[in-house]
Amino acid sequence: MSWRTALTSQARVTHRTLQVASHLSASPARHSNPSSPVTSPPPSPRLSATMSSSAGSAGFKQEPHKLLVIPGPIEVSDDVLWANAHPSVSHVSPDFVPILGDSIRMLRQVLFAPESQPVITAGSGTLGWDHVAANVAQPGEDVLVLNSGYFGDSFAECFETYGAKVTQLKAPIGSKPALSDVEAALKSKKYSVVTFTHVDTSTGVLSDAKGLGELVKRVSPESILVLDGVCSVGSEEIRMQDWGIDVVLTASQKGLGCPPGLMVLAASKKAIAKFEKRASPPNSYFASWAKWLPVMKAYESGTGAYFGTPPTNLIYALNASLQAITKGSVSLEDRFAAHKATSAKVKNFVQSLGLEQLVADGIKDGANGMTAVKYPQGIKAGDLLPKMVAKNIVIAAGLHKEVKDTYFRIGHMGVTVVDPSRGDIDHLLKSLKESLSEAGYKGN
Numbered sequence: 381m382s383w384r385t386a387l388t389s390q391a392r393v394t395h396r397t398l399q400v401a402s403h404l405s406a407s408p409a410r411h412s413n414p415s416s417p418v419t420s421p422p423p424s425p426r427l428s429a430t431m432s433s434s435a436g437s438a439g440f441k442q443e444p445h446k447l448l449v450i451p452g453p454i455e456v457s458d459d460v461l462w463a464n465a466h467p468s469v470s471h472v473s474p475d476f477v478p479i480l481g482d483s484i485r486m487l488r489q490v491l492f493a494p495e496s497q498p499v500i501t502a503g504s505g506t507l508g509w510d511h512v513a514a515n516v517a518q519p520g521e522d523v524l525v526l527n528s529g530y531f532g533d534s535f536a537e538c539f540e541t542y543g544a545k546v547t548q549l550k551a552p553i554g555s556k557p558a559l560s561d562v563e564a565a566l567k568s569k570k571y572s573v574v575t576f577t578h579v580d581t582s583t584g585v586l587s588d589a590k591g592l593g594e595l596v597k598r599v600s601p602e603s604i605l606v607l608d609g610v611c612s613v614g615s616e617e618i619r620m621q622d623w624g625i626d627v628v629l630t631a632s633q634k635g636l637g638c639p640p641g642l643m644v645l646a647a648s649k650k651a652i653a654k655f656e657k658r659a660s661p662p663n664s665y666f667a668s669w670a671k672w673l674p675v676m677k678a679y680e681s682g683t684g685a686y687f688g689t690p691p692t693n694l695i696y697a698l699n700a701s702l703q704a705i706t707k708g709s710v711s712l713e714d715r716f717a718a719h720k721a722t723s724a725k726v727k728n729f730v731q732s733l734g735l736e737q738l739v740a741d742g743i744k745d746g747a748n749g750m751t752a753v754k755y756p757q758g759i760k761a762g763d764l765l766p767k768m769v770a771k772n773i774v775i776a777a778g779l780h781k782e783v784k785d786t787y788f789r790i791g792h793m794g795v796t797v798v799d800p801s802r803g804d805i806d807h808l809l810k811s812l813k814e815s816l817s818e819a820g821y822k823g824n
């Protein structure tokens with residue numbers, strides 16, 4: 381029996397067992413359970429101040445808090461937080477199964493990837509790297525990592541952990557490898573996997589996902605092209621299928637507008653075919669596609685299956701956020717356009733203050749969901765960030781290890797961008813100008 385046959389039959393048994401279990405564990409209707417932490421007196425102090433006793437997100441408003449405008453985690457809408465406060469349900473109950481099943485379907489829409497297979501589990505973006513390294517790459521295979529900052533180094537380290545042979549094509553800080561250099565690298569050696577960071581969160585560089593897709597298709601069509609979309613899914617346009625991207629991996633806490641805690645990915649048929657041809661089983665247990673693919677298919681077909689308990693509440697939150705993204709008042713196209721417009725506004729504003737960005741031409745080459753800004757001469761993190769916090773705004777320090785003390789980062793993703801009635805961006809920009817001035821910056 382091959383490793384595949386053994387694992388598939390094991391998944392089927394588990395699946396059948398849980399179909400029976402799901403009939404035994406129908407969960408209560410939402411908020412009708414008298415023991416629900418949301419409806420039973422006394423409610424938690426965090427919720428009690430701002431939630432009417434009538435159920436429904438219309439009655440829920442999160443407590444006043446500091447505006448979180450780092451490049452993830454980001455601000456989460458009241459609707460999504462309310463969904464996260466769902467009473468506990470069985471992960472295989474008929475109530476919960478379609479919540480995950482529909483999330484899988486909506487993710488395909490967000491990524492324009494109708495034929496892809498999504499996988500959504502507990503975890504974070506880092507676990508997405510493990511999924512790729514353990515299922516798509518095989519030990520000893522050559523992998524090309526296109527490095528535009530901190531996260532390329534880490535993805536490379538992850539591949540090495542699983543035994544792949546990694547070559548990195550590194551760009552100077554604030555830029556990405558040129559397509560011509562990538563082409564030369566692809567012509568010099570056969571790479572089974574090629575990865576790039578769509579938005580490097582340490583630098584704010586935006587990679588050319590479409591251009592890389594075309595290039596790999598033309599020069600190295602057998603290679604699996606992987607897009608690290610932890611800082612781009614939801615805020616940047618990604619046409620996974622048309623552009624020839626084979627795996628998109630991300631996490632819940634950035635453009636998808638949820639609390640942290642989910643690993644989210646989608647794999648093309650080509651990526652799954654490569655996985656199925658592996659000579660040896662995936663060299664991870666929790667990240668094994670042999671385990672997860674049957675489970676995802678079962679949820680989508682309407683029956684529960686089990687391999688590792690899903691974080692049910694977070695999946696309610698993800699479902700609410702994906703509904704807003706795919707069916708809300710702002711279309712997907714308008715969402716991308718809003719991120720572009722906000723990004724241009726932020727970048728033009730910092731430029732008007734006389735500040736430089738890590739990406740020299742941020743509007744042309746930078747991310748639309750974040751901006752990395754150099755401190756002016758004589759000003760350090762300790763001079764600026766606490767002054768922003770005093771105005772109830774949290775921005776982030778630098779991250780790229782070679783230059784981290786020379787710049788700060790602003791996130792502009794999700795509800796902060798698509799709901800201008802919140803006034804977040806204007807509040808942010810006004811506070812930035814005031815804080816710089818308080819720190820002694822004279823500006824333009």
Ligand SMILES: Cc1ncc(COP(=O)(O)O)c(C=O)c1O
Pocket residue numbers: 452504505506507531577579580581582608609610611631
């Ligand atoms: C581009 C990128 N990749 C991967 C990661 C790792 O994701 P996580 O922190 O969710 O594990 C991050 C985190 O910020 C990221 O920005």
